[in-house]
Amino acid sequence: MKNFMIPIPEKMRENILIEIENEVKKDTDLDSIKKEVKNKKRTIDTDLGTKLEIFMEYVKKNPEANINKALDTLGYQKNFTNRFLFTRAESINAFSENKETRAQFFNQILSYGSIALFIFLPIFTLFLKLYYIRRKYTYVDHLIFVFHVQTVFFMLFAFYFIFMILKLSPLLWIFLALFLVYLYLAMKKFYEQGYFKTFLKFLLLNASFSFIASIGVIIVFLISFAFF
Numbered sequence: 001m002k003n004f005m006i007p008i009p010e011k012m013r014e015n016i017l018i019e020i021e022n023e024v025k026k027d028t029d030l031d032s033i034k035k036e037v038k039n040k041k042r043t044i045d046t047d048l049g050t051k052l053e054i055f056m057e058y059v060k061k062n063p064e065a066n067i068n069k070a071l072d073t074l075g076y077q078k079n080f081t082n083r084f085l086f087t088r089a090e091s092i093n094a095f096s097e098n099k100e101t102r103a104q105f106f107n108q109i110l111s112y113g114s115i116a117l118f119i120f121l122p123i124f125t126l127f128l129k130l131y132y133i134r135r136k137y138t139y140v141d142h143l144i145f146v147f148h149v150q151t152v153f154f155m156l157f158a159f160y161f162i163f164m165i166l167k168l169s170p171l172l173w174i175f176l177a178l179f180l181v182y183l184y185l186a187m188k189k190f191y192e193q194g195y196f197k198t199f200l201k202f203l204l205l206n207a208s209f210s211f212i213a214s215i216g217v218i219i220v221f222l223i224s225f226a227f228f
Contacts, residue, residue, distance in 0.1 A: 051082070055089035063093065088225070109224045116216050121146055127208040131201045132191055145190055152186075153179055180206075 058070055067086050068078055076082045121143075128142040156175045163170035187205070188198045 051076075052085050052089055055086045056092055059086075059089045059093045091225070105224065108227075109220060112220045112224050113216075116220050117150075120212050120216050121150065124209060124212055127205065131204055135191060137191075145186070149183055149186055152182055 054074065055070075058065070058074060062070065065073075067083060070086060071078050071082055125139065125143045125146050128146065129137075129139055132142070156179050160170050160172065160175045183205075184198065184202050187193075187202055188195065191198070191201075193201075
């Protein structure tokens with residue numbers, strides 16, 4: 001500026017330089033803020049667990065908040081994923097604070113569980129077919145046996161719940177023990193094998209059922225949670 005053809009006073013030159021420096025600093029700060037916001041947004045969008053925690057905290061403090069207003073306040077897009085996670089946060093909050101909501105949720109699990117049980121029974125029958133592969137039984141024969149045993153299972157638990165309604169304090173392990181004894185005797189009579197072979201296949205069958213039941217419980221819980 002000192003070499004300009006039009007002379008500029010020294011004080012004016014200092015003011016111009018200060019203004020230029022301030023503008024450059026503002027641009028730099030703005031770029032850093034944009035980068036920080038972008039990084040935060042990317043982290044939030046990819047971390048569903050963090051989102052759910054944020055939504056749960058918000059719902060806890062604002063239980064009557066509208067979902068659109070809540071997402072705007074938190075700075076999230078009003079897309080399907082965020083709406084779904086927010087509704088699940090509302091469900092978790094209601095589940096933790098309301099006894100009736102917990103009862104409804106467990107009733108829904110039982111309802112879905114009954115349906116899932118009949119869906120998984122044909123898969124369970126495949127294990128019987130495998131364990132008795134040398135026996136001349138068709139898949140339908142095994143399936144009839146499974147349905148018969150399952151009917152006894154439901155009958156025993158029906159008695160268990162009747163005793164509960166009558167407030168007789170029944171012991172669950174007694175009903176489970178009765179069912180297992182019946183299952184062993186039914187396998188022995190239906191498949192006509194020795195006690196030792198039947199016992200080994202009885203153990204294998206229960207291990208298979210436990211494996212399938214574990215998968216079924218997880219699926220039922222996730223479905224119940226998603227639609228509750």
